[in-house]
Amino acid sequence: MNDDSSARIVDDLRDWLATAAPGARLPSSRALVERYAASPVTVQKALRTLVAQGAVETRPGVGTFVRAVRTARPHDYGWQTAALGPRPAPGRPLPRAQHPAPNDAVALHSGYPDRELLPERLVRAALARAARGDAAVTRSPAAGLPGLQAWFAAELGAATPVGVAPPAPGDVVVFPGSQSSLGITFRALVGAGRPLLVESPTYWGALLAAERVGVEVVPVPSGPHGPDPAALARAFEQTGARAFYAQPHFANPTGARWSTGLADEVLRLVRRHGAYLIEDDWAHDFGIDQDVVPLAARDDAGHVVYLRSLTKSVSPALRVAGLVARGPARERILAGAQAESMYVSGLLQVAALDVVTQPAWRTHVRGLRQQLAARRDLLAGALREHVPQARVEVPPGGLNLWVRLPDTTDLPRLVRDCEKAGVVVAAGDEWFPAEPTGAYLRLGYAGPDPGAFPAGARVLAEALGRQEVR
Numbered sequence: 001m002n003d004d005s006s007a008r009i010v011d012d013l014r015d016w017l018a019t020a021a022p023g024a025r026l027p028s029s030r031a032l033v034e035r036y037a038a039s040p041v042t043v044q045k046a047l048r049t050l051v052a053q054g055a056v057e058t059r060p061g062v063g064t065f066v067r068a069v070r071t072a073r074p075h076d077y078g079w080q081t082a083a084l085g086p087r088p089a090p091g092r093p094l095p096r097a098q099h100p101a102p103n104d105a106v107a108l109h110s111g112y113p114d115r116e117l118l119p120e121r122l123v124r125a126a127l128a129r130a131a132r133g134d135a136a137v138t139r140s141p142a143a144g145l146p147g148l149q150a151w152f153a154a155e156l157g158a159a160t161p162v163g164v165a166p167p168a169p170g171d172v173v174v175f176p177g178s179q180s181s182l183g184i185t186f187r188a189l190v191g192a193g194r195p196l197l198v199e200s201p202t203y204w205g206a207l208l209a210a211e212r213v214g215v216e217v218v219p220v221p222s223g224p225h226g227p228d229p230a231a232l233a234r235a236f237e238q239t240g241a242r243a244f245y246a247q248p249h250f251a252n253p254t255g256a257r258w259s260t261g262l263a264d265e266v267l268r269l270v271r272r273h274g275a276y277l278i279e280d281d282w283a284h285d286f287g288i289d290q291d292v293v294p295l296a297a298r299d300d301a302g303h304v305v306y307l308r309s310l311t312k313s314v315s316p317a318l319r320v321a322g323l324v325a326r327g328p329a330r331e332r333i334l335a336g337a338q339a340e341s342m343y344v345s346g347l348l349q350v351a352a353l354d355v356v357t358q359p360a361w362r363t364h365v366r367g368l369r370q371q372l373a374a375r376r377d378l379l380a381g382a383l384r385e386h387v388p389q390a391r392v393e394v395p396p397g398g399l400n401l402w403v404r405l406p407d408t409t410d411l412p413r414l415v416r417d418c419e420k421a422g423v424v425v426a427a428g429d430e431w432f433p434a435e436p437t438g439a440y441l442r443l444g445y446a447g448p449d450p451g452a453f454p455a456g457a458r459v460l461a462e463a464l465g466r467q468e469v470r
Helices: 002-019 029-036 040-052 079-084 120-131 146-157 178-189 204-212 229-239 260-272 328-341 346-356 359-386 411-420 450-468
Strands: 056-059 063-066 172-175 195-200 216-223 243-246 276-280 304-309 321-324 391-393 400-404 440-444
Touching: 002 029, 002 040, 029 040, 040 056, 120 346, 120 359, 146 172, 146 304, 146 321, 146 346, 172 178, 172 328, 178 204, 178 243, 178 276, 178 304, 178 321, 178 328, 195 204, 195 229, 204 216, 216 229, 229 260, 243 260, 260 276, 359 391, 359 400, 359 450, 411 450
Parallel strands: 195 216, 195 243, 243 276, 276 304
Antiparallel strands: 056 063, 172 321, 304 321, 391 400, 400 440
């Protein structure tokens, strides 16, 4: 009966509203109770219905009023045409690895670890403790909290051999994630219009950062074992470049890890050319079959600028990275960081330091190695079984497989067909600074639901098979 009474009141009031002026006040609830001989609950329900329909609006403590009708009209942003000027050249779009996937899809495109691979309990406890401390209400130093600077320096210093001076805490600059540090470092050490050598393929974020600051990217061919040192030497000679951006350990996307001999050759080249090696150690905590020994640990002359991120291994919510640079380079990078973001949230720095200094952190990293190994081998095995025409490089660490497909593969069509079948993959084209040298996929094994990897490989095989029969 209440529902019928409520509907009757709504219908009657809508007739009244049709002739009422915008902003007119409705009778009070008490008056409506008397008029319709209904309970206060029924009257309130009717008013809530009218509010939900957009016919009236309530003003707490004042009353209920007829809602003003807003006349629909097209937006006119014509003035912005002159203000913005000509359209700039198309920039590098965000890669598919950054796109969200449907909840029911097999997500093989993401470069971030699944939640179950993160030290969630440590992160939550650290954030709670940080929120109770001074960091929640104070500004942190421009270069970072001294404790976190000391931790980054000590970790790199632990790998420093005898005869090489370890870094000092004052050599560290803390950034809000590695992505922001790349653009600042490229601008500070290279400069707009000047050449930056990069591996090809390489991390898409580095290419995006270089483009944003106007740096000229010069590709150096790189494969499953790292860059070609002869090609790197020629690039230095021909371009006069003074910086080389590289990922010596478990490179994204190839998974390559440099041998000791290659590392020695690259260090020799950068020293001979008076250049910088910008070492991106993004996968420091993701070693599976091999540990990471940064090249920066073997250089105390300031040639290696070392970047170490905690974002992926600790939590994507704690965007914290440390950059180690010695000499004037460090001061120039710090000046760029201050101009761009002034300082990094002390709350995030305190929480990150809390996590990585807990005894349970090392336990977590050891367990993570086993989990990543199982996932990597499961995905690699599924691809070998179901997609034998693909060449799979199994990396000694990192978060993804770099998969070479037949040269005749229509890669855009393959990506679309897989997604239609519920499997999201990332085309390898997005990691090349120039034209791709083949048909590649970057398939992540750290994403959710590893049990679905075999099903994903079968979908990929079916999509490839449809191309082969044409």
